[in-house]
Amino acid sequence: MDKYNKVIKELIQFRNERDWEQFHDSKNLALAISIEASELNELFLWKKGDEVENVNPDKLKEELADVLAYAFLLAEKHNLDIFDIVSEKIKNNALKYPVEKAKGTAKKYNEL
Amino acid sequence: MDKYNKVIKELIQFRNERDWEQFHDSKNLALAISIEASELNELFLWKKGDEVENVNPDKLKEELADVLAYAFLLAEKHNLDIFDIVSEKIKNNALKYPVEKAKGTAKKYNEL
Amino acid sequence: MDKYNKVIKELIQFRNERDWEQFHDSKNLALAISIEASELNELFLWKKGDEVENVNPDKLKEELADVLAYAFLLAEKHNLDIFDIVSEKIKNNALKYPVEKAKGTAKKYNEL
Amino acid sequence: MDKYNKVIKELIQFRNERDWEQFHDSKNLALAISIEASELNELFLWKKGDEVENVNPDKLKEELADVLAYAFLLAEKHNLDIFDIVSEKIKNNALKYPVEKAKGTAKKYNEL
Numbered sequence: 001m002d003k004y005n006k007v008i009k010e011l012i013q014f015r016n017e018r019d020w021e022q023f024h025d026s027k028n029l030a031l032a033i034s035i036e037a038s039e040l041n042e043l044f045l046w047k048k049g050d051e052v053e054n055v056n057p058d059k060l061k062e063e064l065a066d067v068l069a070y071a072f073l074l075a076e077k078h079n080l081d082i083f084d085i086v087s088e089k090i091k092n093n094a095l096k097y098p099v100e101k102a103k104g105t106a107k108k109y110n111e112l
Numbered sequence: 113m114d115k116y117n118k119v120i121k122e123l124i125q126f127r128n129e130r131d132w133e134q135f136h137d138s139k140n141l142a143l144a145i146s147i148e149a150s151e152l153n154e155l156f157l158w159k160k161g162d163e164v165e166n167v168n169p170d171k172l173k174e175e176l177a178d179v180l181a182y183a184f185l186l187a188e189k190h191n192l193d194i195f196d197i198v199s200e201k202i203k204n205n206a207l208k209y210p211v212e213k214a215k216g217t218a219k220k221y222n223e224l
Numbered sequence: 225m226d227k228y229n230k231v232i233k234e235l236i237q238f239r240n241e242r243d244w245e246q247f248h249d250s251k252n253l254a255l256a257i258s259i260e261a262s263e264l265n266e267l268f269l270w271k272k273g274d275e276v277e278n279v280n281p282d283k284l285k286e287e288l289a290d291v292l293a294y295a296f297l298l299a300e301k302h303n304l305d306i307f308d309i310v311s312e313k314i315k316n317n318a319l320k321y322p323v324e325k326a327k328g329t330a331k332k333y334n335e336l
Numbered sequence: 337m338d339k340y341n342k343v344i345k346e347l348i349q350f351r352n353e354r355d356w357e358q359f360h361d362s363k364n365l366a367l368a369i370s371i372e373a374s375e376l377n378e379l380f381l382w383k384k385g386d387e388v389e390n391v392n393p394d395k396l397k398e399e400l401a402d403v404l405a406y407a408f409l410l411a412e413k414h415n416l417d418i419f420d421i422v423s424e425k426i427k428n429n430a431l432k433y434p435v436e437k438a439k440g441t442a443k444k445y446n447e448l
Contacts, residue, residue, distance in 0.1 A: 001116065003195040015145050018209060019216040023270040026172075027156040027164045031269055033179060034153050034370065037146040039263030044139040045255055046442035048249040051141045060138075061192055063197055065201035066196055067145060067183055071176060080173055083115040090122050090178035097130060104131045106382035135382040143381055146258065150374030157367055158330035158359040218270035227419040234426050243440040250381040250396075251388045256379050257403060261370040268363040276363045284362075285416055289425035291369060292409055292418055295400060304397055306404055307339040313401035314346050321354060326415060329436065330357040 004083075008076055011069060029074040036066035116195075120188055123181060141186040148178035227305075232300055235293060253298040262288035340419075344412055347405060365410040372402035 001009070015021055036052035049089040075082050096109040105112070113121070127133055152175035155167040187194050208221040217224070225233070239245055243246040264287035267279040299306050329336070337345070351357055376399035401440040411418050412440040439448070 004116065007195045007198050007202075010199060013205065014202050017211050018214045020214075020218070022216075023218045025164050026167070027153075027207075027302050028270050030153045030156055031265060032150070034146065034149040035262050035269060036264050037142070037149045037179075038259050041142045041146050043253060044142055045259060046252050047139060047445065052137050055138070057190065060190060060205075061197050062201060064186060064190075064192065065197040066185060067149075067179070068130045069198050069201060071179055071183065072198065073190045074176060075180075078169065078176075079174060079212060081115075083119045085173050085177040086119050086181050086184065087194075089124060089174060089181060090119075090126050092174075094126065099129050102132075104134075106132070110143065121374060140382050143377060144256065147374050147378050147381060150371050154371050157371060158364050227417075228340065231419045231426075232422060235409050238426050238430065241435050244436045244438075244442070245417040246440075247442045249388050250391070251377075251383060254373070254377045254380055258370065261366070261373045261403075263409055265366045265370050268366055271363060275359050279362070279424040281414065284414060285421050286425060286428075287398050288407060288410060288414075290418065291373075291403070292411075293422050293425060295407065296422065299404075302393065302396060302400075304390060304400065305339075307343045307395050309361045309401040310405050310408065311346060313398060313405060314343075314350050316398070318350065318376075323353050326354045326356075328358075330356070 004072075008072055011073055012076070015073070024073060024077070026074060029070055029077065032070040033067055033074065036063060036070060038065045040067060055062060120122070120184055123185055124188070126222070133204075136185060138186060138189060141182050141189065144182040145179055145186065148175060148182060151175045154180060228296075232296055235297055236300070239297070245294040248297060248301070250298060250301060253294050254303065257291055260287060260294060264285045266292060303323065338358060344408055348412070349407055349411070355379075360409060360413070362410060362413060365406050365413065368406040369403055372399060375399045376403060377448065 001059070015024065040060070043059055043063065044052060047055065072082065097112070101112045102109075127136065152172070155171055155175065156164060159167065184194065187197070209224070213224045214221075229305070239248065264284070267283055267287065268276060271279065296306065299309070325336045326333075351360065351368045376396070379395055379399065380388060383391065408418065411421070434446070439446075
């Protein structure tokens with residue numbers, strides 16, 4: 001079994017042992033992703049310059065892990081392969097952000 | 113090369129072709145995760161009951177892919193293995209949420 | 225002095241006594257609003273039915289106050305009157321959501 | 337009637353004309369605040385230095401208005417006076433962030 005399927009199995013087991021599937025509808029899983037993403041952002045709040053890349057690495061690891069854990073559970077619920085959907089999105093974004101227009105600018109595609 | 117390393121390579125190539133690494137400090141990557149997570153949540157806003165599991169599957173796929181893409185880039189920047197950090201977090205959460213206390217309840221660990 | 229101007233004055237005084245204006249650029253104030261909004265949302269995570277309207281009222285009050293405090297500071301920084309901008313937005317939304325099309329539906333304006 | 341009560345009245349009228357109160361439970365209102373806060377943050381994504389204070393002022397005004405509108409509706413639902421709760425929070429924060437410890441630092445109260 002590859003590492004992704006191994007960790008999905010661990011997440012499902014953790015959830016089922018606690019009888020938490022009842023809470024894990026897609027709306028609450030999406031909300032959990034957002035809340036964990038905010039906790040990740042809180043590490044960077046008010047920080048600038050060098051401070052940004054020097055946040056506590058253990059906390060960064062934990063908050064990013066929380067985001068990923070709920071994202072994996074939502075993907076699993078909808079039978080989505082996390083690698084395939086990112087790969088597909090990169091292809092779509094390549095059309096929205098052609099290199100010749102998007103190079104070196106952070107503008108949104110509708111402003112290019 | 114496994115699927116995770118393949119998609120990371122695609123993300124890096126997409127970024128580098130557009131000269132976007134200059135924008136991708138950790139603070140902005142974390143903010144991008146949060147913004148994409150909110151777009152994912154918007155699919156569920158005001159929805160209840162059956163509507164929740166019947167949101168547009170293409171949009172769900174795309175918004176979840178955006179969250180994952182920025183999460184992968186942030187992990188890569190900090191040399192974090194996405195599977196190891198989630199696995200480690202599950203172990204820590206097992207201590208915060210022991211089965212006998214957490215079973216069937218959605219309370220936070222500090223309220224158990 | 226009306227209540228709004230009184231509370232703005234208190235916020236500015238609190239900030240200035242701590243020499244925090246240096247951190248309060250618009251990007252960080254917006255991020256602070258988002259982080260506080262997520263803490264507000266955390267009160268509702270996994271909750272359904274009656275539980276939703278029975279969250280801890282003191283925590284609800286505190287988290288909503290944090291959202292408002294940073295929103296007031298961002299408005300003040302840009303010389304925006306919080307009442308005028310909301311009033312103006314209601315007028316714009318009335319055009320995007322005409323009663324005859326929007327009545328009783330939670331669809332977005334671009335799906336009406 | 338003061339400006340706050342006038343705008344609350346406009347919000348309620350806008351909502352009731354569209355029969356939207358059915359969607360406005362506290363969980364969805366909190367989620368709406370968060371989603372609008374993210375749209376506000378999107379204006380600042382990837383921006384640095386002078387760009388931060390030069391975002392489109394009309395968009396800033398609109399996104400901040402959306403955050404405030406849902407925050408006002410949530411406050412109204414719980415009979416909270418937006419000015420009193422912010423004033424009270426400032427008093428509590430003064431205890432968590434005493435001037436002599438917090439001056440000139442962006443550390444969280446639990447790290448002071």
